[in-house]
Amino acid sequence: xxxxxxxxxxxxxxxxxxxxxxxxxxxxxxxxxxxxxxxxxxxxxxxxxxxxxxxxxxxxxxxxxxxxxxxxxxxxxxx
Amino acid sequence: xxxxxxxxxxxxxxxxxxxxxxxxxxxxxxxxxxxxxxxxxxxxxxxxxxxxxxxxxxxxxxxxxxxxxxxxxxxxxxxxxxxxxxxxxxxxxxxxxxxxxxxxxxxxxxxxxxxxxxxxxxxxxxxxxxxxxxxxxxxxxxxxxxxxxxxxxxxxxxxxxxxxxxxxxxxxxxxxxxxxxxxxxxxxxxxxxxxxxxxxxxxxxxxxxxxxxxxxxxxxxx
Numbered sequence: 501x502x503x504x505x506x507x508x509x510x511x512x513x514x515x516x517x518x519x520x521x522x523x524x525x526x527x528x529x530x531x532x533x534x535x536x537x538x539x540x541x542x543x544x545x546x547x548x549x550x551x552x553x554x555x556x557x558x559x560x561x562x563x564x565x566x567x568x569x570x571x572x573x574x575x576x577x578x579x
Numbered sequence: 580x581x582x583x584x585x586x587x588x589x590x591x592x593x594x595x596x597x598x599x600x601x602x603x604x605x606x607x608x609x610x611x612x613x614x615x616x617x618x619x620x621x622x623x624x625x626x627x628x629x630x631x632x633x634x635x636x637x638x639x640x641x642x643x644x645x646x647x648x649x650x651x652x653x654x655x656x657x658x659x660x661x662x663x664x665x666x667x668x669x670x671x672x673x674x675x676x677x678x679x680x681x682x683x684x685x686x687x688x689x690x691x692x693x694x695x696x697x698x699x700x701x702x703x704x705x706x707x708x709x710x711x712x713x714x715x716x717x718x719x720x721x722x723x724x725x726x727x728x729x730x731x732x733x734x735x736x737x738x739x740x741x742x743x744x745x746x747x748x749x750x751x752x753x754x755x756x757x758x759x760x761x762x763x764x765x766x767x768x769x770x771x772x773x774x775x776x777x778x779x780x781x782x783x784x785x786x787x788x789x790x791x792x793x794x795x796x797x798x799x800x801x
Binding site for chain 2: 513514516517520564565566568570571
């Protein structure tokens with residue numbers, strides 16, 4: 501079973517990379533981009549076959565390693 | 580005084596830190612990240628600068644979960660001393676021994692240059708060799724040194740006199756110019772600038788030497 505973890509900086513945490521991308525888009529002529537936030541996606545292949553257990557495990561992985569919850573929020577998709 | 584310096588794959592200031600401690604009179608053991616225990620009787624653990632595990636995932640995140648870091652946290656929890664410099668500071672925030680996090684520099688550039696710092700408190704074993712208000716020059720060399728924490732923690736750091744150093748001219752966007760902080764019990768210090776790279780005349784300056792001399796002195800008297 502596969503899991504996909506989406507990690508984003510929390511609202512209020514400055515994202516200088518997103519800001520740089522916004523500037524670059526503007527200089528390429530893409531007007532009207534008010535804000536850009538950059539995050540990451542982590543895909544996991546899991547041996548687990550029970551979706552509920554998989555979600556539980558991946559959530560524990562996020563809390564322990566994959567995300568830094570001081571500044572990042574995450575959500576988990578199980579497929 | 581017996582110090583242990585942790586070596587991760589990608590550490591590159593481990594030997595500099597060891598030499599600075601040795602020249603100040605400490606006995607130093609190098610400890611590999613896969614080791615699970617520290618040498619007997621270690622007073623201070625040095626977590627060095629570098630790019631542990633290639634800065635993968637987040638700077639310091641993988642190192643913070645390495646086997647030796649459990650012993651580092653246990654050492655700190657028992658009231659032991661831990662000094663984290665640069666990547667070491669990032670690792671200490673990831674372990675939770677120090678609050679906050681080091682974000683990407685606000686100008687998105689890797690910054691490598693000597694910077695002036697103001698010593699904010701002399702009330703720690705690390706800064707006892709200075710006076711509050713002293714201005715020292717240490718090099719910085721980092722891409723992710725932009726210190727960030729929530730307003731409540733920031734208030735606590737200020738109220739408890741836990742900001743050890745501030746930048747005179749903020750190079751990375753750190754909140755309130757913070758360059759280094761100490762833990763609640765003042766025995767864990769994390770800082771982005773490199774005192775070990777300004778510790779003898781051949782480095783171009785000796786402002787960092789007082790930190791290591793002060794540490795050895797404090798622990799010899801403890």
